[in-house]
Structure formats: structure tokens, C-alpha cells
Amino acid sequence: xxxxxxxxxxxxxxxxxxxxxxxxxxxxxxxxxxxxxxxxxxxxxxxxxxxxxxxxxxxxxxxxxxxxxxxxxxxxxxxxxxxxxxxxxxxxxxxxxxxxxxxxxxxxxxxxxxxxxxxxxxxxxxxxxxxxxxxxxxxxxxxxxxxxxxxxxxxxxxxxxxxxxxxxxxxxxxxxxxxxxxxxxxxxxxxxxxxxxxxxxxxxxxxxxxxxxxxxxxxxxxxxxxxxxxxxxxxxxxxxxxxxxxxxxxxxxxxxxxxxxxxxxxxxxxxxxxxxxxxxxxx
Amino acid sequence: xxxxxxxxxxxxxxxxxxxxxxxxxxxxxxxxxxxxxxxxxxxxxxxxxxxxxxxxxxxxxxxxxxxxxxxxxxxxxxxxxxxxxxxxxxxxxxxxxxxxxxxxxxxxxxxxxxxxxxxxxxxxxxxxxxxxxxxxxxxxxxxxxxxxxxxxxxxxxxxxxxxxxxxxxxxxxxxxxxxxxxxxxxxxxxxxxxxxxxxxxxxxxxxxxxxxxxxxxxxxxxxxxxxxxxxxxxxxxxxxxxxxxxxxxxxxxxxxxxxxxxxxxxxxxxxxxxxxxxxxxxx
Numbered sequence: 267x268x269x270x271x272x273x274x275x276x277x278x279x280x281x282x283x284x285x286x287x288x289x290x291x292x293x294x295x296x297x298x299x300x301x302x303x304x305x306x307x308x309x310x311x312x313x314x315x316x317x318x319x320x321x322x323x324x325x326x327x328x329x330x331x332x333x334x335x336x337x338x339x340x341x342x343x344x345x346x347x348x349x350x351x352x353x354x355x356x357x358x359x360x361x362x363x364x365x366x367x368x369x370x371x372x373x374x375x376x377x378x379x380x381x382x383x384x385x386x387x388x389x390x391x392x393x394x395x396x397x398x399x400x401x402x403x404x405x406x407x408x409x410x411x412x413x414x415x416x417x418x419x420x421x422x423x424x425x426x427x428x429x430x431x432x433x434x435x436x437x438x439x440x441x442x443x444x445x446x447x448x449x450x451x452x453x454x455x456x457x458x459x460x461x462x463x464x465x466x467x468x469x470x471x472x473x474x475x476x477x478x479x480x481x482x483x484x485x486x487x488x489x490x491x492x493x494x495x496x497x498x499x500x501x502x503x504x505x506x507x508x509x510x511x512x513x514x515x516x517x518x519x520x521x522x523x524x525x526x527x528x529x530x531x532x533x534x535x536x537x538x539x540x541x542x543x544x545x546x547x548x549x
Numbered sequence: 550x551x552x553x554x555x556x557x558x559x560x561x562x563x564x565x566x567x568x569x570x571x572x573x574x575x576x577x578x579x580x581x582x583x584x585x586x587x588x589x590x591x592x593x594x595x596x597x598x599x600x601x602x603x604x605x606x607x608x609x610x611x612x613x614x615x616x617x618x619x620x621x622x623x624x625x626x627x628x629x630x631x632x633x634x635x636x637x638x639x640x641x642x643x644x645x646x647x648x649x650x651x652x653x654x655x656x657x658x659x660x661x662x663x664x665x666x667x668x669x670x671x672x673x674x675x676x677x678x679x680x681x682x683x684x685x686x687x688x689x690x691x692x693x694x695x696x697x698x699x700x701x702x703x704x705x706x707x708x709x710x711x712x713x714x715x716x717x718x719x720x721x722x723x724x725x726x727x728x729x730x731x732x733x734x735x736x737x738x739x740x741x742x743x744x745x746x747x748x749x750x751x752x753x754x755x756x757x758x759x760x761x762x763x764x765x766x767x768x769x770x771x772x773x774x775x776x777x778x779x780x781x782x783x784x785x786x787x788x789x790x791x792x793x794x795x796x797x798x799x800x801x802x803x804x805x806x807x808x809x810x811x812x813x814x815x816x817x818x819x820x821x822x823x824x825x826x827x828x829x830x831x832x
Contacts, residue, residue, distance in 0.1 A: 270563070278567035278589035280553070284560070306561035306743075323742075326821070459606075459772050460589075487770055487778040487821075489742050494777020495770040529819035536816030538609070538770075538808040 271302055271310075273317055275492035276460050283307055283320075283490075289384045294376035296428045301384045307490065309385055311352055313377070314427055317490045321387055324354050328388070329526035330486040330534065331498055332358035335417050335450045337516035337531055338500075338507045340364065342416040346444065348404040348432060349454075350421030351377035353389035359419075360391045361521055369415075371400045371407040373428050405431035408440035416446050420453035425466050433466065435473045442477050448504040455483060458541040459493035467497060472548040474501045482507060483545045484534040486525070497541075508535055554585055554593075556600055558775035559743050566590055566603075566773075572667045577659035579711045584667045590773065592668055594635055596660070597710055600773045604670055607637050611671070612809035613769040613817065614781055615641035618700050618733045620799035620814055621783075621790045623647065625699040629727065631687040631715060632737075633704030634660035636672035642702075643674045644804055652698075654683045654690040656711050688714035691723035699729050703736035708749050716749065718756050725760050731787040738766060741824040742776035750780060755831040757784045765790060766828045767817040769808070780824075791818055 269285040283304050290301040300312040308321030319327065332355055336342060343366045347355050351372040359368055370392070372378055378399065381389040392399065400407060404422075418441050423429035431437055432453075441451050455470055457463040467483075475481040478501035488496040500507050513528035537545065552568040566587050573584040583595040591604030602610065615638055619625060626649045630638050634655040642651055653675070655661055661682065664672040675682065683690060687705075701724050706712035714720055715736075724734050738753055740746035750766075758764040761784035771779040783790050796811035820828065 272563075276589055278587060280555075280563075280565040282563040282565070284562070304561060306559055485770075487768075487776070489776035489778060493770070493772035495772060524823045525821040527822045527825070530821055533816030533819030536812035536819075538813055539810045540807045542810070 271312065273315060276462060279460070279492070281490070281492070283310065290380045292376050292380060294374050296374045299376055299380055301380055309387075310490075311381065311385060313423060316424065318423070319352055319354065319388065320490050321385070323489050324388060326486055326488055326525045328354040328358045329523050330484070331355055331419055331421060331452060331454070333516075333521075333523060333526040334484060334498070334500065334507065334531055334534065335419070335452050336362055337513070337528065338505050338511055339416065339448065339450060340515050340519065342450075343367070344413070344415045345369070346413070346415040346418045347371070348408070348418065348420045348422065349429070350419070352381045352385060353378070353392045355419055355421045356394070356397055357388055357391040360394045360396065362519070366396060368394075368397045369400060369413070370397060371402060371404045373401070373403050375401045403431070405434070405437055408437060408444060411444055413444060414446045415444055416449055418445060418449070418451045420451070422454050424456070433470055438473050438477055445503060449502070450505060451478070451499070451501040453499040455497040455499040457491065457493050457496050458544055459495050463492060464544065468544055468548040470499060471545055474499055475548065477501070479503060480506050482535060483537065483541070485537060485541070486534055508532060554595065556598060559745060562743070562775070564773070564775070566593065573663045575659050575663060577657050579657045582660055582663055584663055593773075594664065594668060596706060599707065601706065602635055602637065602671065603773050604668070606772050607671060609769055609771055609808045611637040611641045612806050613767070614638055614702055614704060614735060614737070616799075616804075616806060616809040617767060617781070617783065617790065617814055617817065618702070618735050619645055620796070620811065621788050621794055622699065622731065622733060623798050623802065625733075626650070627696070627698045628652070629696070629698040629701045630654070631691070631701065631703045631705065632712070633702070635664045635668060636661070636675045638702055638704045639677070639680055640671055640674040643677045643679065645802070649679060651677070651680045652683060652696070653680060654685060654687045656684070656686050658684045686714070688717070688720055691720060691727060694727055696727060697729045698727055699732055701728060701732070701734045703734070705737050707739070716753055721756050721760055728786060732785070733788060734761070734782070734784040736782045738780040738782040740774065740776050740779050741827055742778050746775060747827065751827055751831040753782060754828055757782055758831065760784070762786060763789055765818060766820065766824070768820060768824070769817055791815060
């Protein structure tokens with residue numbers, strides 16, 4: 267017997283991974299969660315039918331969501347992570363000795379528990395002393411919180427289902443208010459290639475640009491996401507990720523990374539012309 | 550009825566495009582050629598079951614295979630293209646008024662004729678006055694030729710079937726000998742991500758590095774190729790694609806491009822750490 271997981275990346279494009287076995291299947295109050303094992307991609311997490319991460323390429327996503335803002339401002343002390351239930355973002359953050367506190371707000375406890383059991387590769391640092399887990403709606407958390415953060419990372423699903431609120435103007439406004447005077451916001455920002463993803467990307471960019479003095483988009487290659495060309499938004503009150511970037515400061519930390527390096531940092535902001543145009547005119 | 554084209558990108562990964570209709574199917578002495586039409590990717594060319602190009606993303610491949618070397622040395626006058634039967638590489642080359650002669654060597658006349666009929670988007674410039682088509686084996690052409698070229702572009706299929714000879718030491722040596730003193734070689738160089746592609750990439754890089762004083766690899770995002778993370782090799786006798794790059798010289802030409810720009814040029818050489826390591830130690 268052959269078992270294949272298939273994701274319709276658009277109505278007309280399908281991506282499939284041959285499965286060795288299903289390790290977990292659960293329906294939480296929020297979403298359908300599956301974890302499979304495979305020869306090609308190792309263990310992988312599916313939420314509502316969509317690839318969230320695979321063991322083989324998650325290093326790319328987590329390197330880029332964490333090290334780009336942290337290398338822009340290595341003095342970050344307090345971090346808020348919205349989403350990121352698999353723990354990969356927190357894992358990379360905990361490598362910085364200078365970070366004192368990480369609040370992680372994940373709506374779905376089942377995601378975290380399933381990943382702790384079946385994806386220890388990403389979830390193993392969720393018990394770091396500096397990490398506080400909050401199982402609640404990210405929108406409600408940022409509306410209520412009175413903390414100040416140096417960095418907010420929105421490690422969300424697509425803007426469908428529980429992730430939808432994390433793409434709204436109100437959410438970005440609350441993030442702005444929770445950020446310190448030199449705070450940075452990084453958000454999962456979809457892709458420029460397929461129309462459906464590009465539309466969501468443009469909507470998010472338009473909102474964030476209207477709020478932050480510095481708003482950019484950076485790219486990376488994510489093999490298991492539709493088209494493989496994926497983006498993060500970088501918004502900031504003070505630091506420009508290129509002009510204020512001091513590669514030697516990050517390199518002095520001695521962190522080993524498989525995807526990120528200080529050249530990739532710079533190159534990731536060098537967008538193809540068609541993407542640059544979308545970001546400049548996101549209407 | 551639904552018709553889907555499916556490519557096994559590895560033994561365990563499949564990529565599928567929903568097909569509107571088949572426009573062409575032919576078996577040449579060298580390979581099986583199919584052209585389909587689709588809603589998502591427009592018309593697309595399949596050779597021996599593998600995506601060669603789709604109308605939606607071919608601009609990325611052709612921008613990067615042509616404009617990176619041409620922007621490194623905008624004074625190129627004589628070009629040799631090996632492969633590239635779809636005509637996209639020649640199309641981009643013909644936009645440079647300074648190019649005086651383009652020899653294109655394609656083993657398979659049926660590919661060219663099918664593309665001229667069904668893919669005029671890429672094949673329309675093959676009748677440019679400066680272009681001379683040679684329907685023969687690329688290996689034999691470079692072994693025999695006594696010309697000198699400023700640029701050789703190896704726009705080949707994977708190193709299986711008729712493309713195999715274009716990944717050999719003898720082929721690269723012949724290319725070296727055909728290049729002028731400031732000549733540049735660009736070659737389709739597979740991908741770092743899936744093991745099978747990465748192995749071929751390392752083998753090609755190792756051979757080319759042993760011959761050329763300057764040998765680099767640059768990357769681009771190609772949604773319909775396995776993993777979407779694809780590479781070209783850049784080898785040269787004189788010009789470094791970064792140190793000798795004069796963006797303003799290329800910009801003065803006023804060419805409009807959808808993917809390439811002078812920032813992307815620089816960023817494309819900024820490789821992720823794991824790719825950099827493969828290129829530095831291709832054993």
C-alpha cells in the first residue's frame with residue numbers, strides 16, 4: 267500500500283508527500299491537526315490540510331523568522347510570539363542569552379502538546395525558564411496586554427480559520443502599541459507567486475505600512491510552501507534591517523545556523539522586480 | 550473529467566498541475582515531448598515527464614540565466630547557447646543591441662518546432678537575424694567548433710538522457726577553450742535541496758571549479774522546479790559577478806524585467822549557509 271498526503275496549493279496545483287505512517291490525528295476546538303512521518307521530509311505537521319512544517323525544511327522558516335530581527339537588534343530582551351505552537355520559533359529565540367523573557371500566545375493547546383510529543387526537534391525548548399506559554403486567542407492577548415516588547419513575532423497560519431484575526435488592522439495596531447520605542451514586528455506574510463497568497467500579502471503589507479515608519483518585506487525559499495517563494499514582513503519603529511544592520515555584532519555571538527547568515531540577511535531584502543512592485547503599491 | 554499532469558520530483562514528492570488540454574505530444578529520436586495548457590500556469594512544456602517551463606514562471610529562469618552574465622559584462626558580442634530549445638534564453642539575449650551573433654545548439658529539432666508553434670511567448674525570437682540554429686549534439690559542437698565566444702549559456706535539461714554529456718568534464722573543458730579571454734560560462738546547475746539534485750549540483754560545481762579561476766553559484770526561486778530553490782553556475786576567466794559588477798551600466802540600457810534587477814543580481818549570490826558549504830566543498 268502507498269499512502270500519500272496531498273495539499274491543494276491552489277485549485278489547480280497539488281503537492282504530495284509519500285507518508286510512512288500517521289503519528290497523530292486530533293480535532294481541537296479550533297482546527298484539524300495531523301502529524302505524519304515520511305522518508306523524504308521526516309515528520310511533518312498538517313493543520314486543516316495545510317503543511318505547517320516538515321522536519322527537513324523547518325530550519326529555513328525558523329532561521330529567517332528569528333535571526334533577521336535578532337541580528338538587526340541583538341539587544342532584544344523581551345519577546346512576544348503569537349502562534350508558533352510547534353515551538354520552532356521559541357527554540358531559535360532561546361539561543362540568545364540576552365533574551366530575558368518570551369511570552370508565547372498560542373490559541374490551540376492541542377498543537378503544542380502534539381508537537382511536544384511527536385516533534386521534539388522543534389518543541390523541545392518550550393520548557394525553557396524564560397518562556398511563558400499562554401493558551402489563548404492572540405488578538406485578545408494583544409488587546410489586553412500592558413507589557414512592552416522589543417520584538418513581536420507573528421508566527422501564524424494563513425489568514426483563514428483561527429489565524430484570520432492576526433491579519434487585521436486592529437491586531438497590527440495593538441502590536442504597535444505593545445512595542446517599545448525601538449520595537450520590531452515580524453509577521454508571516456504569505457507569498458507573491460500564486461494569486462490567492464499574493465492578495466493576502468498585499469493586504470497585510472498595506473495595513474502595516476500605514477502604521478510603522480519602517481516597513482519592508484523579506485524573502486526565503488521554503489520548499490514545502492506553495493511556490494517555495496515565501497515572505498516575512500519586517501516592521502519597525504526605529505531600526506532599518508539593512509541600514510542599521512551590524513553583521514559583526516551578530517557574528518560575534520557565534521551562533522551556528524544552517525540557512526541564515528549575514529549575507530542571506532541582506533540578500534533576503536533584495537526582492538525581484540514584480541515583488542518589489544507589489545510591496546511598493548500594495549493596493 | 551479532471552486531467553492532472555503529475556511529476557514525481559523525487560521518489561517521495563509529487564507536483565501536479567491541472568490540465569485544460571494537451572496541445573502537443575511527440576516522440577523524437579531523443580525524448581518524449583508534451584505541451585499542455587492550464588489555467589494556473591498557462592501553457593507548459595514537459596520533456597520526458599519533467600517540467601521544462603511554464604508560461605507563468607519562465608520569466609524567472611530566463612531573466613536569471615541571461616541578465617546576470619550580461620549585466621556582469623554588457624559588452625558581450627558573441628554568445629553560444631547550448632540547449633534552450635524553447636527559445637526563452639535567446640529571446641532575452643536578443644534584447645541586447647550590442648550582441649552581434651548567437652549560435653544556438655539544440656539537439657532536438659522537434660522541441661524547437663513544437664515551441665515555435667505552441668509557445669510563441671518564448672520561441673518568437675528564434676528567427677532574429679543574429680541567431681543561427683544548429684540542430685546537433687552540444688558536446689559534438691563544442692568539440693569541433695573553432696569560434697571564440699564571450700558568453701556560453703548551458704540551458705540544459707537534467708543530467709539524464711540527452712542532457713547528460715553537458716555535465717561532463719570534457720564538455721566544460723571544451724567550453725573553456727571556446728571562451729574569449731574575458732569569457733563567461735553560465736550553466737543550469739540543479740538545486741541544493743533534494744539529495745538527487747544536490748548530488749548533481751556538487752559534481753558539476755567540482756568540475757567547473759577545477760577549470761575556471763572564478764567559479765560561483767547563484768540562486769533564484771523557480772516555483773515549478775523541485776523545491777523551488779534552483780541554481781545556475783557562473784564561471785569566468787576574468788569578470789567576478791559581484792566585484793566587477795557595475796549596476797549603473799546595466800540600468801542605463803533601460804531593459805524592463807519582471808524578476809531580475811541589479812539588487813537581485815547581488816542577492817542571488819548570497820547563499821544560505823548549507824548551500825555555501827556544498828559549493829565550497831563540493832566533494
